[in-house]
Amino acid sequence: MSLLEIDNLSVRFGADAPPVVDGLDLRLDAGEVLAIVGESGSGKSMAMLALLGLVDPPGRVAADRLRFAGEDLLRLGGRARRRLLGKELALVFQDPLAALDPSYTVGFQLVEVLRQHLGLRGAAARRRALELLEQVEIPAAASRLKAYPHQLSGGMAQRVAIALAIAGEPRLLIADEPTTALDVTIQAQIMELLLNLQRERGMALLLISHDLAVVAECAERVCVMYAGQAVESGPLPELFDAPAHPYTEALLAALPEPGRKRLASLPGVVPGRYDRPHGCLLAPRCPYVQDDCRAHRPPLEAKRQGLARCYHPRNQENPA
Structure with a gap:
């Protein structure tokens, strides 16, 4: 049995409104690193909030x-959910300064998590809080316990957010665009820190990102989302080497590479809630569209390197 099992997940805002997450299926095993990628508005973060x-x-x-x-998350009561979240299942938010409480010191917030989820109090909780800051490689960690979030840099605040997330010793850590607000040098440090913690603790890591270069370096599998749907999923690096779905192909073609003078672009925009095509959601933008794509919405089916939602997949030739 997988650690995380999601079948046909949907999220709607209004009974008659189109879904912002549409029929998502996902599996994640203990200790595995899975990435969810896609443009802004593709439903990545909303699926994890659900x-x-x-x-x-x-x-x-x-x-x-x-x-x-x-555990059936749909049937969990409030008290059982609070016991689970932050302990077994934790989240690192995209904006660390928005995730941290500006009214309390770093030390107070860490001690509160340790009290709630591990029952630690007093000197034992303070010692553990200091150890957590040291684990996330914060310099002069003892002095940072007394700091307020506004006194931290963006990279430092993200390290504190990670310390809070791992304080309960979770089995699954969800990192939602954890490096978006940081400069390039700090981004690499934060990603290295997350992967080191994942390996040391044996956690499963679910990374939400729009940075395919980062995903290619750290994830074992990837799920590509478009307009609320999973359009392709499979193992790495095989899926990026030979993507089946035109949307994945377009994302990869837009990556900057040495010697590439002009980046490829996909014309058009992601369909909104009320202008979704009748057939394939990518059909209005797809360079390979055919009549059946416009008439019917393709199912997610097995392809050469995994699963893809496409009637005319790419790169399906047998290797020589």
């Missing part, structure tokens, strides 16, 4: 299965 029970009304979450470590 998993964590953080979609507020009028948002409505439905799924055939939404299970973590054998």
